[in-house]
Amino acid sequence: MRSSQRGFTLIEVLVALVLLAAGLALAFATLRSSTAVVTRGEDMAQTSERMRAVHGYLRARLASAQPIVFATDRGTLREARFIGTPQRMRFVADLPDYLGYGGPYLHDVGVDDAGRLQVLFAVAQPDASLEDVDLRARGLRAERLADGLRAVRFRYRGLDADNRLGPWQDRWETSEMLPLQVKVEMDAVRGGRWPDLVVTLVRSEGGAGGGLLPGGGNPVLP
Numbered sequence: 031m032r033s034s035q036r037g038f039t040l041i042e043v044l045v046a047l048v049l050l051a052a053g054l055a056l057a058f059a060t061l062r063s064s065t066a067v068v069t070r071g072e073d074m075a076q077t078s079e080r081m082r083a084v085h086g087y088l089r090a091r092l093a094s095a096q097p098i099v100f101a102t103d104r105g106t107l108r109e110a111r112f113i114g115t116p117q118r119m120r121f122v123a124d125l126p127d128y129l130g131y132g133g134p135y136l137h138d139v140g141v142d143d144a145g146r147l148q149v150l151f152a153v154a155q156p157d158a159s160l161e162d163v164d165l166r167a168r169g170l171r172a173e174r175l176a177d178g179l180r181a182v183r184f185r186y187r188g189l190d191a192d193n194r195l196g197p198w199q200d201r202w203e204t205s206e207m208l209p210l211q212v213k214v215e216m217d218a219v220r221g222g223r224w225p226d227l228v229v230t231l232v233r234s235e236g237g238a239g240g241g242l243l244p245g246g247g248n249p250v251l252p
Contacts (some may be wrong), residue, residue: 077152084147084216085177085227090151091123091137092212092229098122099156100136101163111210114186114202117141120163121208122154138165139175141182145219148172178219185213 038046100122101110113120118140125135138150150165150172166172183200186209190196195210201207214227 045088065111080176081224087175088139088214088227089209089229093232094123095121095231096123096134097208098154100154101158102156104159108206110205111207112202114209114212116183116200119184119212125151136163136165144177145179146177147175147179147182147216149175176216179216180219181217183215185215187211187213188223191197
């Protein structure tokens with residue numbers, strides 16, 4: 031009777047508590063790991079969705095660019111149909127109906143010092159000077175496309191003297207014509223480097239994106 035009523039010893043209680051603590055720690059670690067995997071998956075999905083939205087918008091805007099004069103250099107009388115630098119590009123395209131504007135609008139796409147990719151709109155005015163098309167100086171409201179970007183770079187490509195696809199350029203020097211292709215490179219603070227976006231501008235009366243050399247002919251693509 032005395033042997034059957036004996037309770038747990040202190041060692042047995044300590045061992046049971048250690049095993050319980052180890053089990054709880056393992057359970058919490060598994061839960062924390064599962065939560066981290068779910069959170070990481072949601073972040074990746076959101077990043078992918080944002081990337082597709084930004085790429086889709088830029089592709090649609092660039093693909094609908096029109097060879098419309100939006101400014102003239104008063105000194106040289108040089109007409110501007112596309113102005114492109116590594117951080118900024120300006121061109122004319124029709125706005126979609128859901129924005130509530132209509133007609134050809136000057137698009138000013140660029141990245142600011144805070145890493146925000148933005149676009150501004152203004153009615154295209156062929157008789158405007160190059161100074162007049164600085165939409166940022168007008169204080170217009172910018173539409174934000176993406177933020178949290180570490181670096182953004184625009185590059186341009188046209189045809190060379192042999193009517194072949196030329197190398198990528200950081201600046202589009204031939205502002206009288208549209209480039210044949212535009213590449214957008216973006217590096218986000220979170221999520222790393224986005225896939226490069228390459229857009230071929232639509233064909234117009236002057237050729238592919240206005241990029242045909244004077245004299246006509248079809249471009250020779252690799």
